[in-house]
Amino acid sequence: xxxxxxxxxxxxxxxxxxxxxxxxxxxxxxxxxxxxxxxxxxxxxxxxxxxxxxxxxxxxxxxxxxxxxxxxxxxxxxxxxxxxxxxxxxxxxxxxxxxxxxxxxxxxxxxxxxxxxxxxxxxxxxxxxxxxxxxxxxxxxxxxxxxxxxxxxxxxxxxxxxxxxxxxxxxxxxxxxxxxxxxxxxxxxxxxxxxxxxxxxxxxxxxxxxxxxxxxxxxxxxxxxxxxxxxxxxxxxxxxxxxxxxxxxxxxxxxxxxxxxxxxxxxxxxxxxxxxxxxxxxxx
Numbered sequence: 001x002x003x004x005x006x007x008x009x010x011x012x013x014x015x016x017x018x019x020x021x022x023x024x025x026x027x028x029x030x031x032x033x034x035x036x037x038x039x040x041x042x043x044x045x046x047x048x049x050x051x052x053x054x055x056x057x058x059x060x061x062x063x064x065x066x067x068x069x070x071x072x073x074x075x076x077x078x079x080x081x082x083x084x085x086x087x088x089x090x091x092x093x094x095x096x097x098x099x100x101x102x103x104x105x106x107x108x109x110x111x112x113x114x115x116x117x118x119x120x121x122x123x124x125x126x127x128x129x130x131x132x133x134x135x136x137x138x139x140x141x142x143x144x145x146x147x148x149x150x151x152x153x154x155x156x157x158x159x160x161x162x163x164x165x166x167x168x169x170x171x172x173x174x175x176x177x178x179x180x181x182x183x184x185x186x187x188x189x190x191x192x193x194x195x196x197x198x199x200x201x202x203x204x205x206x207x208x209x210x211x212x213x214x215x216x217x218x219x220x221x222x223x224x225x226x227x228x229x230x231x232x233x234x235x236x237x238x239x240x241x242x243x244x245x246x247x248x249x250x251x252x253x254x255x256x257x258x259x260x261x262x263x264x265x266x267x268x269x270x271x272x273x274x275x276x277x278x279x280x281x282x283x284x
Contacts, residue, residue: 002259019119022268056091057269072162144196151252153244166229
C-alpha cells in the first residue's frame, strides 16, 4: 500500500542552503529510519537497488491565498537560509507496506520536542499528514487494489500531470529531460510491477499521445555534478481503439504517480509528479 506522508516541521536554527540538498534530505530520512530500525537504515544506505521511497525537497509553508495557484511546482533549490521558526513541510512517500510498518513506531510515538538534524540545523516534527487534506495535495494513502479499482476505463479521461520538481530519465547511459510517453509511463510501470503485486503486462503505451505541454528546464547544482531536469505541466490522451482494461491500467499508473514519482533521483527530491484533476488546485 503506497503512502504519501507530509511532515510538518519547525526549524529551531537557520537551515543554510548548503544543507538543503538531495543528499542531506536522503540522510535525514535514513536517520528517521535508524531511530526505529538501524539494520533497515543500513540496508537502504548500502543497497544499489531501486529504493521503495521518494522524498521531496524541503518546502516553506506559504499562504495559499496569496500564492499563484496555477503554479504547481515546488521549491527545489534555496538561495537563502530558512530562518528559525519558519513553518516548513517535507513529503515522504513509501511504496511498500513493509517499510511503512517498520516506521509505524516513529509515527505513533512522535515527540514534537525531539530535535532532528538537517545539516547544522535542528528541526522539530510537529505533525504528520497521512490522509488527504484540503490545503495539502501531496498527502494521501491508497492501496494498490483501490488505485486499480478506482481507475477510469473511459478513453476520454485526460492524463494531466504536474512535474513539480525537475524530471530526467536515463536512456542508454545518458540523461534525457523530455517527458515522452515511453519515459514517463515505463517509469511508472516498472515501479508499479515491482511493488503492487498486481502486474500489468502489455500496457498500451503506444496509444498515449501528448495533447498539451507547458514545460521548461531547470539546472540544479547541489549534486556532485549538475542535474538538469524538466518542470511544468503536461497532458496526454488515450487515442485509438483501446480495450477498457488497458485504459484502466494506464489511468491507474497515472494516479500512482503521486506516490512513485518518475525518472531519476526520486529519493533525493527530484521527479516529483502528480496527476492534476482540475486546472487549479491548492497544494500548500
